[in-house]
Amino acid sequence: xxxxxxxxxxxxxxxxxxxxxxxxxxxxxxxxxxxxxxxxxxxxxxxxxxxxxxxxxxxxxxxxxxxxxxxxxxxxxxxxxxxxxxxxxxxxxxxxxxxxxxxxxxxxxxxxxxxxxxxxxxxxxxxxxxxxxxxxxxxxxxxxxxxxxxxxxxxxxxxxxxxxxxxxxxxxxxxxxxxxxxxxxxxxxxxxxxxxxxxxxxxxxxxxxxxxxxxxxxxxxxxxxxxxxxxxxxxxxxxxxxxxxxxxxxxxxxxxxxxxxxxxxxxxxxxxxxxxxxxxxxxxxxxxxxxxxxxxxxxxxxxxxxxxxxxxxxxxxxxxxxxxxxxxxxxxxxxxxxxxxxxxxxxxxxxxxxxxxxxxxxxxxxxxxxxxxxxxxxxxxxxxxxxxxxxxxxxxxxxxxxxxxxxxxxxxxxxxxxxxxxxxxxxxxxxxxxxxxxxxxxxxxxxxxxxxxxxxxxxxxxxxxxxxxxxxxxxxxxxxxxxxxxxxxxxxxxxxxxxxxxxxxxxxxxxxxxxxxxxxxxxxxxxxxxxxxxxxxxxxxxxxxxxxxxxxxxxxxxxxxxxxxxxxxxxxx
Amino acid sequence: xxxxxxxxxxxxxxxxxxxxxxxxxxxxxxxxxxxxxxxxxxxxxxxxxxxxxxxxxxxxxxxxxxxxxxxxxxxxxxxxxxxxxxxxxxxxxxxxxxxxxxxxxxxxxxxxxxxxxxxxxxxxxxxxxxxxxxxxxxxxxxxxxxxxxxxxx
Numbered sequence: 001x002x003x004x005x006x007x008x009x010x011x012x013x014x015x016x017x018x019x020x021x022x023x024x025x026x027x028x029x030x031x032x033x034x035x036x037x038x039x040x041x042x043x044x045x046x047x048x049x050x051x052x053x054x055x056x057x058x059x060x061x062x063x064x065x066x067x068x069x070x071x072x073x074x075x076x077x078x079x080x081x082x083x084x085x086x087x088x089x090x091x092x093x094x095x096x097x098x099x100x101x102x103x104x105x106x107x108x109x110x111x112x113x114x115x116x117x118x119x120x121x122x123x124x125x126x127x128x129x130x131x132x133x134x135x136x137x138x139x140x141x142x143x144x145x146x147x148x149x150x151x152x153x154x155x156x157x158x159x160x161x162x163x164x165x166x167x168x169x170x171x172x173x174x175x176x177x178x179x180x181x182x183x184x185x186x187x188x189x190x191x192x193x194x195x196x197x198x199x200x201x202x203x204x205x206x207x208x209x210x211x212x213x214x215x216x217x218x219x220x221x222x223x224x225x226x227x228x229x230x231x232x233x234x235x236x237x238x239x240x241x242x243x244x245x246x247x248x249x250x251x252x253x254x255x256x257x258x259x260x261x262x263x264x265x266x267x268x269x270x271x272x273x274x275x276x277x278x279x280x281x282x283x284x285x286x287x288x289x290x291x292x293x294x295x296x297x298x299x300x301x302x303x304x305x306x307x308x309x310x311x312x313x314x315x316x317x318x319x320x321x322x323x324x325x326x327x328x329x330x331x332x333x334x335x336x337x338x339x340x341x342x343x344x345x346x347x348x349x350x351x352x353x354x355x356x357x358x359x360x361x362x363x364x365x366x367x368x369x370x371x372x373x374x375x376x377x378x379x380x381x382x383x384x385x386x387x388x389x390x391x392x393x394x395x396x397x398x399x400x401x402x403x404x405x406x407x408x409x410x411x412x413x414x415x416x417x418x419x420x421x422x423x424x425x426x427x428x429x430x431x432x433x434x435x436x437x438x439x440x441x442x443x444x445x446x447x448x449x450x451x452x453x454x455x456x457x458x459x460x461x462x463x464x465x466x467x468x469x470x471x472x473x474x475x476x477x478x479x480x481x482x483x484x485x486x487x488x489x490x491x492x493x494x495x496x497x498x499x500x501x502x503x504x505x506x507x508x509x510x511x512x513x514x515x516x517x518x519x520x521x522x523x524x525x526x527x528x529x530x531x532x533x534x535x536x537x538x539x540x541x542x543x544x545x546x547x548x549x550x551x552x553x554x555x556x557x558x559x560x561x562x563x564x565x566x567x568x569x570x571x572x573x
Numbered sequence: 574x575x576x577x578x579x580x581x582x583x584x585x586x587x588x589x590x591x592x593x594x595x596x597x598x599x600x601x602x603x604x605x606x607x608x609x610x611x612x613x614x615x616x617x618x619x620x621x622x623x624x625x626x627x628x629x630x631x632x633x634x635x636x637x638x639x640x641x642x643x644x645x646x647x648x649x650x651x652x653x654x655x656x657x658x659x660x661x662x663x664x665x666x667x668x669x670x671x672x673x674x675x676x677x678x679x680x681x682x683x684x685x686x687x688x689x690x691x692x693x694x695x696x697x698x699x700x701x702x703x704x705x706x707x708x709x710x711x712x713x714x715x716x717x718x719x720x721x722x723x724x725x726x
Binding site: 162164165168169170177178180 | 620621622624625626630
């Protein structure tokens with residue numbers, strides 16, 4: 001242990017602790033801007049500077065380790081003045097029209113300026129206005145708000161292994177952009193939105209479509225349907241003042257009804273359906289010498305990655321549409337018939353933890369009638385929380401309402417789709433039973449749970465042992481995909497989720513997601529599974545009913561038409 | 574030497590990126606790195622194109638855009654500035670008939686600023702084609718330029 005003094009308080013902290021963490025462990029708050037707990041150290045912004053006795057210059061506390069006998073001041077006049085000056089300089093090169101920014105009141109720079117008591121800026125504005133990147137349906141990049149903290153570069157490069165964004169130029173001309181200063185749509189961006197989830201300001205944000213939803217909700221000629229992804233019910237609460245990991249399914253349904261949606265359905269229903277279709281596809285591939293390993297297709301960030309970077313392995317990806325798109329296809333065919341409406345008069349909105357889902361919904365092949373998109377508008381968890389704020393709902397006090405039918409009865413297998421390993425576990429619960437005619441010894445496949453980057457398990461099916469693997473975040477996915485690409489993959493089935501932790505850590509989830517948040521949301525996910533009366537997709541009465549009343553059989557003609565899709569190479573260079 | 578041959582001489586290591594980029598530029602009379610070259614370098618080194626662009630954008634020695642046969646870089650740091658580098662810039666602009674950041678029509682000269690050239694003891698300074706000139710005066714600049722004009726490129 002190291003003994004040191006911060007602000008005259010004697011502290012004892014483990015070796016190699018940074019001054020910042022030593023202070024925080026002892027309830028001394030040092031403000032930061034570029035620092036983000038899970039990302040690499042940067043000491044870029046210099047907001048966290050402190051004064052160390054015997055040292056001439058101020059030191060960045062995020063990157064300076066404690067030393068024996070160190071005497072640190074985190075709030076001396078010199079420190080406070082430096083922080084204020086740095087913040088003013090950042091603000092002078094920032095589009096600080098806060099009320100015209102979607103991050104208003106959620107912005108770390110704004111909050112810092114407020115805490116430092118900046119009520120005017122001594123420096124003249126020097127911002128040179130640059131074009132805003134609105135090239136894609138998922139993310140908006142506004143360089144005029146960027147403060148060059150580098151978090152987006154770090155997450156894109158080190159978590160996702162993509163490195164789409166980089167710092168270009170130097171000094172006052174520096175800008176964070178894709179290669180050649182191009183737009184995100186010109187580069188191999190997967191639209192995962194991890195950059196948006198760590199951006200401290202409003203420089204990278206999801207394409208906000210809340211106004212479009214409000215408009216549809218108030219259009220008397222439209223029937224509005226909403227579907228909610230598995231991961232949203234364990235994260236939305238955080239954005240509305242409840243503790244992290246709160247399960248808010250019932251309140252969420254009530255809130256969506258209050259917003260005015262005619263039908264509130266559960267994407268978990270099509271998650272169960274995905275398991276039936278994907279499970280049968282896997283068995284078909286195994287028994288018919290098909291392309292193996294098969295890889296999951298639920299995650300649009302992963303699909304974008306594969307289409308752009310690994311076109312040679314596209315035949316390995318399950319042809320199943322994602323649960324979002326299966327839902328859209330059924331809503332605009334089966335359900336419109338039930339309610340006797342035309343697809344043009346029905347609006348399907350999804351609430352997703354994801355920014356890439358916005359892109360997926362707009363894909364050309366996602367039109368069951370050939371004209372209208374199956375899913376019209378995708379909102380992230382953050383956008384939904386914004387709509388609820390706008391409506392003035394006291395979310396915590398809402399009653400609980402069940403989902404509407406016919407897409408409301410679901411199983412625990414669908415509930416765990418949101419956590420990394422969940423799709424694999426759900427699939428094996430069903431596939432094992434279909435093949436071996438007896439249930440898994442333990443329904444909970446703990447080997448594929450948790451936050452290890454790559455997880456694997458093996459399961460006996462029909463007398464043969466098969467290996468299965470799970471990866472989350474694209475840098476981990478790359479390891480498994482490289483094996484597939486060079487023919488050395490030992491697995492039969494692989495689950496890939498683009499975001500760290502799976503969808504519960506998606507790019508559209510409430511701000512402030514760190515490893516602890518992911519863990520809490522995952523814990524809530526498995527609690528939810530445990531609490532469900534049905535925990536295997538093939539036991540879902542709603543799934544049985546849709547095959548009986550509409551689809552016929554898994555992998556049948558109608559399934560093929562509505563629930564399956566194809567992929568194409570979109571390699572940029 | 575074509576690019577493939579040049580790349581073959583470099584290991585797939587990120588720490589050789591700058592050397593490689595400088596080498597590519599040196600092979601070309603117009604001293605720049607094209608998009609196609611960036612793509613090939615990125616692939617060879619095993620980094621993203623954005624990373625290569627970032628490195629090129631950081632160093633004044635490296636350029637995305639075609640430049641003249643002789644690239645004239647004038648130090649814009651403080652010791653040169655207070656020793657009247659502005660008058661050197663003025664003389665060069667007048668002599669060559671171009672502004673800073675431009676290239677002469679005949680493709681012979683480009684004018685750009687550089688960060689410190691390491692000759693703060695002898696300001697103002699500039700660099701042409703890898704050679705540094707110090708203690709500059711307008712007359713000295715005129716002589717240097719006519720000497721370059723006289724060379725057969």
